[in-house]
Amino acid sequence: MKRIWAPWRIEYIKGPKEEGCFFCKYSQENNDRKRLIVHRGQKSFVIMNYYPYNNGHLMITPYQHISDFDDLDDQTKLEMMNYINVCTKALKEKLRAEGFNIGINIGQVAGAGVKDHLHIHVVPRWNGDTNFMPTIGSTKVISQGLEDAWKSLKQYFDNFDN
Numbered sequence: 001m002k003r004i005w006a007p008w009r010i011e012y013i014k015g016p017k018e019e020g021c022f023f024c025k026y027s028q029e030n031n032d033r034k035r036l037i038v039h040r041g042q043k044s045f046v047i048m049n050y051y052p053y054n055n056g057h058l059m060i061t062p063y064q065h066i067s068d069f070d071d072l073d074d075q076t077k078l079e080m081m082n083y084i085n086v087c088t089k090a091l092k093e094k095l096r097a098e099g100f101n102i103g104i105n106i107g108q109v110a111g112a113g114v115k116d117h118l119h120i121h122v123v124p125r126w127n128g129d130t131n132f133m134p135t136i137g138s139t140k141v142i143s144q145g146l147e148d149a150w151k152s153l154k155q156y157f158d159n160f161d162n
Helices: 007-014 022-028 074-095 132-137 146-159
Strands: 037-040 044-048 058-062 099-103 120-125
Touching: 022 037, 022 044, 037 074, 037 146, 044 074, 044 146, 058 074, 074 099, 074 120, 074 146
Parallel strands: none
Antiparallel strands: 037 044, 044 058, 058 120, 099 120
8 A cells, every 4th residue: 555645734633723714705805815815716716725735736616505416406516526637727728737636525534634625635746756854854845935836827717818
């Protein structure tokens, strides 16, 4: 069995949590740069993960505060599925991603960190992106700052056709 080590995420796990749902809060604010929102659609939006598993880790989430995929209307499901494709294209072009982990954790027992607001993870991967640092040094090397990655990805999303 292979294991994925992510010791840098302990900061998030042990740290203080915001009251309420940050997806709902951030989507209602008008500061996409601060909140790392790279795109707003009609039914959903794309936001970068503040505690990424890898550089460029994106999340696609509906505006509607909902926890189960079955409860989404068809237009929202379609928009979110289409954004998976746009996210992978953006990450290939802007960050030269070579592969992806794409997934949805539904429910706390399935690993959902935000169990009440559905979201899809799009995690870019590269050959050799895991190395000895997390295992030996409890350190994850993120090769690009969040703001730099946001600028690059935001530029892509601003120029794609809906």
